[in-house]
Amino acid sequence: MTETRRKFDQDFKDGAVRIVEETGRSIVQVARELGINAGTLANWVNMARQRRRAGNDDLDEGERAELVRLRKENAELQMRCDVLKRGLALWVRDSAIR
Template sequence: MAEKRRKFDPEFSEGAVRIVTETGKTIAEVAEDLGINETTLASWVSRARRAGTAPAGGSDELERLRREVAQLKRENKELVMERDVLKRCMVLWVK
């Protein structure tokens, strides 16, 4: 007997596309997590990218942002240490 075709809400498909584009997970991983066919999700992602509603870079863009955040965290840590040293110097100078 043939399987009945499942229909998905537009919100569900948009959410699935967002998961793929924002988390860096592969289409296969997300499809398995959501219990949908991999080719269905791939077509949603492809359609969203053609329409311009999803970032074209996908995981590449996400990786670039992760590297940038890591660099900013390192710089912030260094600046906090420098600030603390200056505070200690001021305390010693005032005494």
């Protein structure tokens, strides 16, 4: 008896991996819902994690530039937030002393 091997396009694989990562549900649970083998889904998740670790997330130049800009903006906003927190703490302390 021969088995036909199912083929999945990359969009399906990426979507399945996103479900696992974004919902926090187990690989077995998601695989069961999608009707695929849990080992297959585990392989896809592991490959996606390895690609991210290797930095091969296939970002084009525009996306990379935006990522750099957003990281800088995020760092600046965190600094502003820290300054405001410190200012508020000083204001509360001065108010309590009076």
